[in-house]
Amino acid sequence: MIPRPLVAVLALALGSFVAAASFAADGPPKTDEEKTLYFLGTLAARNLAPFALSADELAVVQRGMRDALAGNAMDLDGQTYGPRIRELMQSRASAAAAVEKQASQAFLDAEARKPGVRRLESGVLVDELRAGTGDQPTVSDTVVVHYHGTLRDGSVFDSSVERGQPFRTPLAGVVKCWQDGVTTMRVGGKSRLLCPSDVAYGDAGAPPAIKGGAALVFEVELLEIVK
Structure with missing residues (x-):
């Protein structure tokens, strides 16, 4: 179909x-x-x-x-060629994701070699830009943050900073990269989180802005843990 x-x-x-x-x-x-x-x-x-x-x-x-x-x-028979459309789309998307994932891995490896960058067990890279002095959240918490999301080429795909409106979210409801990265921070802190695709949007991506297999970069400022 x-x-x-x-x-x-x-x-x-x-x-x-x-x-x-x-x-x-x-x-x-x-x-x-x-x-x-x-x-x-x-x-x-x-x-x-x-x-x-x-x-x-x-x-x-x-x-x-x-x-x-x-x-x-x-x-042309729709029963024959309808499924072939889906097969073609999936095969092309998988091939494109593999190329993007390879380029993203090279980008992440280069970033990991920079001073001060640490790699978490999940593969998330954390570059602390400013240490916070407040509480440290857990995955079960709801937080208020400012974030600026870019692709590996620096192009912006989403930004609460540009909207001028902080973002409130339960950490349980966001990508694993955020769950792992934000929970290393303290309120008042600011970190750069570099996310492999498998802890972000995977091979599917989030078209049209985020390609399948894409690494993502988030500059996150932790403003508040909602009590």
């Missing part, structure tokens, strides 16, 4: 092709309808991203969409 979210988005994208044909292909979308269709295109792209399509493969996908709209699509 074809994944439902993928079917829904591509079906909408197919339906929009005819309407979009009347719009100018060049230049940014101007009207609300053009912007809606443009956004639909970005949703379709996100659904196609796990396939890591080459330019030639993308052209085949576009041909299938055009042929379906024209009513002359090839008669």
